[in-house]
Amino acid sequence: MARILKDPGVGYKSNRNAQRLIINGSSNVKHINRARTIDDLYTYLINISWGLFLAYVLLGYVLINAIFGFVYLLIGVQEFQIVKGSLWEDFIHLFFFSAQTITTVGYGAIAPNGVWAGVISSLEALVGLMSFSFITGLLYGRFSKPKAKIKFSDHIVVRDFEDTRALMFRVMNKRTNMMIEPELNAIMSITEKNETGEFNRAFYQLNLERNKIMYLPTMWTLVHKMDKESPLYKYSKEELEALEVEIYILFQYHEETFNQKLYQLHSYDFSQLKIDYKFDVSYDFDEDGFTIIDHHKLNDIKKI
Missing domain, CATH: 1.10.287.70 (Helix Hairpins)
Structure with a gap:
């Protein structure tokens, strides 16, 4: 059974027209009555x-x-x-x-x-x-100012995986240098109507098959198994498509160029969800045996 997290700082309250909190790695929150200084x-x-x-x-x-x-x-x-x-x-x-x-x-x-x-x-x-x-x-x-150059796939996919289903998305480095010890943490919020007719968010830690690796020379597919420990386990395919979900992502890694740790925010919602699709192969080998990464293939998916 998925364990609900305490409020991670964005509030439990929601409504039918609530916008995403993070878009393109930046906060989508409007501030009013904020004191300004030089x-x-x-x-x-x-x-x-x-x-x-x-x-x-x-x-x-x-x-x-x-x-x-x-x-x-x-x-x-x-x-x-x-x-x-x-x-x-x-x-x-x-x-x-x-x-x-x-x-x-x-x-x-x-x-x-x-x-x-x-x-x-x-x-x-x-x-x-x-x-x-x-x-x-x-x-x-x-x-x-050091800036992370991480590119996330446009879509998240849900497909059969091993003995269950899995939710997947991909990341890659937009630069050619090596990412050292990349780590990704994700929180999922599910917005549903309660008994009183109000919309509330419930937050869950999104358990990934692997959320940290030594280095990232190619693309990295993140996998969340939708087993009994997943907050998505109880939903059918049709219910998943209608579900109001946002996934908040924090990606961090050591950047050898700046010799410091960099961070990048990202988010997905289920309007980007593709069910019964899988990511296509994104790399190949040339005649000399070198690995070739095609940046244009990050978002390539195909129907299963």
Whole structure:
């Protein structure tokens, strides 16, 4: 008989429209009334996508130069060694002067020629030094931050296995280096309606045939036997297809490149379930006897 776990931190309560808690390795939980600090900014900028990060850098660069260009315009064009033109032309000239000042390039075509112009341009040079130091630190943090590159199969399958049935899914390393002592732990939550009509989650440790190996050079198929100790033992095939189940996965291994242990989260729900299917062979051997791993075959399944 499967033993129900105590709440692992996601709550027993549920409802018919409850979304998955983990999607693509990230939390799908919304936070409200959360206190924010300046420390959150660094964490946010380290974890966002490269496209969004570079967009923020470009936007900040343009905005700062536009602000200083406007300040220089208020001081007066006569404070700079440029020929006065229209308002737009003056602003463009001062915008580019701001860009040269904040980057400490200083081409020399435009130079401050007054006290206030000198004070503001000196202040902008300080802002430039500080902001570029901040961006450099963020770039280093983003490049140096170790990230696990584990790929999980798109589907989980249920098939006859030995003297019972089994639930299976596959993982592989997206890099070519060796994963040392990979270990996978999984918790299954089953959402069902109770006697009062409310939806509650029950949590179970998902016992795997083997959840830790010495190293992973190819793909790894994880197997959960649906025997009498399994929380899925009592369900028929039809009931499994209609069951609301989520599997929370924590994958960890020692990464030799960074010389530290890395972690990756993942989850499955039973919309990804395929019954009476099996995973196809994912590797072969070449003429010289070397093992060939085809990354495109991770998700290959076939009907039994």
